[in-house]
Amino acid sequence: MIKKGLLAALLMGQCMSSYALDLYAGIDANYIFSEVEEGDARAEFNPVALSGRFGAYIEKGVGIELYGMTGTKVEDLDIDLSLNYMLGLAARFESPESEGGKIYLLLGYGITELDMDRSGSGKPGSATFYDFSYGGGVEFRLGGSDKLFMNLQAIRYYSQDGIQLDGASLGLRFQF
Amino acid sequence: MLEHIETFTKRLKARSAMLFVLLVSILNLAACGGSDGDDEFREAVKVNDLKITSITISSPNTINLPSIIEVGADENFIAMAEINSGASAAIDISDQVRWISSDPNIMSINSSGRATGIADGTVEIRAELADLFGSKNLSASSAALTSIMVSLEGELVSIGVCTSGQKFTAIGTFEDGRESDVTPNITWRSSADGVVDIDNDEGSEGVVTALTVGAAVISAEHENGVGSNNWPLAVTDTLESITVTPDNVTINTGKTQQFVAVGGYSDLVDDQDITATVSWTSDNIANLSVSNEDNVEGLATALIVGDANITASCGDNSDTVAVTIEAPVTITGIEINSGRDAESGEVGDAPIELVARIQYSDNSTDLDVTDDDNTTWSIDSGTSATVSDVGVVTITAVGSTTIKVVYDDDVVSHTDFIDIDIN
Numbered sequence: 001m002i003k004k005g006l007l008a009a010l011l012m013g014q015c016m017s018s019y020a021l022d023l024y025a026g027i028d029a030n031y032i033f034s035e036v037e038e039g040d041a042r043a044e045f046n047p048v049a050l051s052g053r054f055g056a057y058i059e060k061g062v063g064i065e066l067y068g069m070t071g072t073k074v075e076d077l078d079i080d081l082s083l084n085y086m087l088g089l090a091a092r093f094e095s096p097e098s099e100g101g102k103i104y105l106l107l108g109y110g111i112t113e114l115d116m117d118r119s120g121s122g123k124p125g126s127a128t129f130y131d132f133s134y135g136g137g138v139e140f141r142l143g144g145s146d147k148l149f150m151n152l153q154a155i156r157y158y159s160q161d162g163i164q165l166d167g168a169s170l171g172l173r174f175q176f
Numbered sequence: 177m178l179e180h181i182e183t184f185t186k187r188l189k190a191r192s193a194m195l196f197v198l199l200v201s202i203l204n205l206a207a208c209g210g211s212d213g214d215d216e217f218r219e220a221v222k223v224n225d226l227k228i229t230s231i232t233i234s235s236p237n238t239i240n241l242p243s244i245i246e247v248g249a250d251e252n253f254i255a256m257a258e259i260n261s262g263a264s265a266a267i268d269i270s271d272q273v274r275w276i277s278s279d280p281n282i283m284s285i286n287s288s289g290r291a292t293g294i295a296d297g298t299v300e301i302r303a304e305l306a307d308l309f310g311s312k313n314l315s316a317s318s319a320a321l322t323s324i325m326v327s328l329e330g331e332l333v334s335i336g337v338c339t340s341g342q343k344f345t346a347i348g349t350f351e352d353g354r355e356s357d358v359t360p361n362i363t364w365r366s367s368a369d370g371v372v373d374i375d376n377d378e379g380s381e382g383v384v385t386a387l388t389v390g391a392a393v394i395s396a397e398h399e400n401g402v403g404s405n406n407w408p409l410a411v412t413d414t415l416e417s418i419t420v421t422p423d424n425v426t427i428n429t430g431k432t433q434q435f436v437a438v439g440g441y442s443d444l445v446d447d448q449d450i451t452a453t454v455s456w457t458s459d460n461i462a463n464l465s466v467s468n469e470d471n472v473e474g475l476a477t478a479l480i481v482g483d484a485n486i487t488a489s490c491g492d493n494s495d496t497v498a499v500t501i502e503a504p505v506t507i508t509g510i511e512i513n514s515g516r517d518a519e520s521g522e523v524g525d526a527p528i529e530l531v532a533r534i535q536y537s538d539n540s541t542d543l544d545v546t547d548d549d550n551t552t553w554s555i556d557s558g559t560s561a562t563v564s565d566v567g568v569v570t571i572t573a574v575g576s577t578t579i580k581v582v583y584d585d586d587v588v589s590h591t592d593f594i595d596i597d598i599n
Contacts, residue, residue: 038218041225079224116217118224123307124216131210163214 021056024063028053028153028171032071032083034114037162045081047071051169055092063092067110069167084113084126086157088133100141108133110157112165129165131158139173149173219306222272228257231273231310233303244354245283245293247318249361253289255303255310273303283316293317319352324362324404326396328384334410335372335386336441338453338490344374344382346396346404358398368392371411385453386411389491413491414442418454420488423497427464427478428504435466435474435497437488450490460484463501506537510545510583510590512567518595521571530567530594532581545583556580560598574598 030049035042048071055065067090071083090108111130118124137153151171158165235241236254245251257269275285282297291301293316303310326346335342348358360381364374371390375383384394389411396404417440427433439450451474456466458476464484466476476486478501487496512532513519519528532551533542545551547566555563558577562570569579577596582589 036217036221038222038225041218041222043221043224076224079220114217116220118220118307121307124213124220127211127213127217129211129214158211160211161214162218163211 021058022175023054023056024065024173024175025055026053026151026171026173027051028151028169030069030071030167030169033164033166033168034081034083035164043076043079045074045076045079047074047081047083049083049086049167051086051171053173061094061096063094065090065092065106078119080117080120082115082117084115086110086112088157090133094139097141100144101138103136103138104151105136106134106153106155112157129158129160129163131160133157135167137169142172147175149175216306223306223308226257226267226269227259228269228305228308229260230258231269231303231305231308232256232258233301233310233312241312242356243313244315244317244350244356245291246321246350246356247293247295247316249293251291253285253291253301253303253312255289255305257305269305270303273305273309276302276304278302283314317350317352317354319350319354321348321358321398321400321402322351323349324358324396324398324402325349326382326394326404326407328394328407328409333408334412335384336414336439336443336448337386337389337411338415338439338450339441339444339448340383340385340450340453342384344384344394344396344407346382348398348402362396362398362404364394364396366392366394372409384409387453389413412443414444415450415490415493416440416442418450418488418490418493418495419447420486420495420497424500425497426500426502427476428502429478429481430504431478433476433478433499435476435486435488437474437495439490439493451488454488454490457487457489458484459487464499503537505540507583507585507588507590508535508537510534510581510592511542512579512581512592512594516594518597519569520597520599522599523571523574525571527571528569528596530563530569530579530581532567532583532592534583534590548583550583550585552582552584554580554582556593558596561596569596571596571598 028051030051032047032049034045049069051067051069053065053067055063057063067088069086073080073082088108088110090106092104092106094104095102110133111128113126113128115126116124133155135155137151139149139151142148142150151173153169155167233253234256236252242251254268254270255273256266258266270289275287275289277283277285278300282295283291283293283299285291285301296316296318298313298315301312301314324346326344328344329342346359346362347355349355364376364382366372366374371388372392373385373387374394391410394407394409419438421436425433437451437454438447440447456468456474458464458466463480463482464476464478466486481501481503484499485496486499487494510532512530521528532546534545535542553563553567556578558575560573560575561577563579575598579594579596582591
């Protein structure tokens with residue numbers, strides 16, 4: 001899986017190297033909705049997390065971005081859950097801008113590592129989740145700037161076999 | 177101009193390739209969705225949800241947990257969870273834990289907690305769930321069984337006729353000196369199985385049923401040929417009464433009714449449920465049959481309308497109850513406005529509220545189904561009126577309209593009509 005990721009990045013890197021690309025970077029404050037279900041049992045964890053992204057437009061309205069995230073520890077009864085990290089690669093598809101705002105869709109793939117500690121026992125420990133991610137958001141120019149944007153975004157990072165990871169974020173994006 | 181078009185086309189082609197690579201890469205990666213270690217996350221959530229504080233391993237068959245299992249023999253274990261949800265209690269979580277043996281070459285254990293001795297040695301078996309586990313040291317031994325001692329609970333030598341449920345236990349002695357409960361691992365025998373029946377079915381091994389007054393000898397034998405002591409058991413006539421319930425019951429044809437027989441004994445304080453051991457008879461098997469088959473004893477089936485008596489007997493005691501068999505009540509029809517053929521009105525009149533009622537075969541009170549979910553109102557012919565889902569007719573023009581009502585409960589369907597004449 002990691003080999004496939006590297007191969008994809010390499011292929012895209014080769015393609016992108018031929019062009020002068022418009023680059024951008026962003027930072028987001030995230031609220032994560034994670035849910036674990038096992039039969040009738042269910043627990044929810046909502047850590048907050050800080051994420052950063054770096055991307056490039058490969059065509060008007062189409063970009064590729066890498067993102068990373070790390071979060072806080074939260075507790076549900078006797079379980080502590082930490083978001084160790086989340087890393088991913090996504091394609092970004094933007095609508096034409098209208099009155100300083102636009103909507104965009106993200107389609108990608110990411111890896112998330114969570115750490116669970118029940119009753120301070122340190123167990124069961126870490127688990128990694130890798131899945132197709134998708135979502136979108138709205139973005140507005142900030143104060144009439146032609147480089148700075150504020151965005152609201154919602155993404156589903158993982159949803160398989162009773163475990164879900166979703167995120168909502170408020171962020172800033174700077175277009176170089 | 178041509179140069180510009182050429183440049184644009186080349187650029188578009190190149191970028192299309194890049195877009196194609198991007199989408200293929202993502203779709204390629206998307207096929208790799210999955211996780212590592214999430215099963216234990218789920219276990220932790222379950223432990224938390226059930227408020228489990230500890231896990232212990234115990235035996236479903238014996239009070240004393242065996243510590244040695246014969247090589248080649250099986251032993252069932254269960255995992256009990258101590259939970260704390262206000263008040264402490266224990267629940268069986270055997271099918272939710274992971275059963276692990278520290279050395280499967282000495283003793284294996286399957287996912288149901290059934291351990292099998294493989295070779296001489298000692299292992300630790302564990303029942304794990306999230307961060308909690310119960311453990312037990314167990315030895316597998318190839319020492320041979322040398323003798324078997326059987327005994328009846330309470331050291332009883334007699335039991336009342338038609339009682340059941342008393343359980344024999346077998347303790348085996350092995351050549352290494354250890355003693356172990358071998359109740360489920362031997363074949364139980366009764367010298368007179370018409371007097372005393374002894375069970376060899378899994379989970380109820382050694383359970384006896386006293387069928388008739390008399391005497392029998394109970395014994396057991398291991399598959400290696402080792403036999404047990406003999407335990408004489410008398411079946412005594414201490415049954416004083418039988419009471420069958422329910423009495424004076426009515427059953428519709430095609431339906432069943434479970435009858436229960438309770439015995440009063442002179443040597444027992446509490447009455448005993450002897451449904452499974454009495455003999456059930458019907459005095460009119462054409463109308464009403466009653467079963468003596470295993471697990472359905474006392475279950476009567478109504479066949480034809482009429483009367484019958486059900487009797488439960490054991491030895492000199494019996495009790496009889498009366499049963500009436502009737503045809504099931506059915507719906508015979510539906511009527512609008514008590515069977516009227518027509519209603520009349522004039523343009524401008526208030527809406528006419530129709531009422532639909534169904535009739536039953538036993539002439540019991542009709543039931544208003546005007547706005548029942550199974551009732552459908554519609555126009556059969558005409559255009560001078562409309563009808564709502566609940567039978568309200570609205571007059572729209574001069575003429576005649578026929579309203580149709582259908583009651584359909586997926587078993588029967590009945591229909592009625594009424595004319596609405598508008599002047």
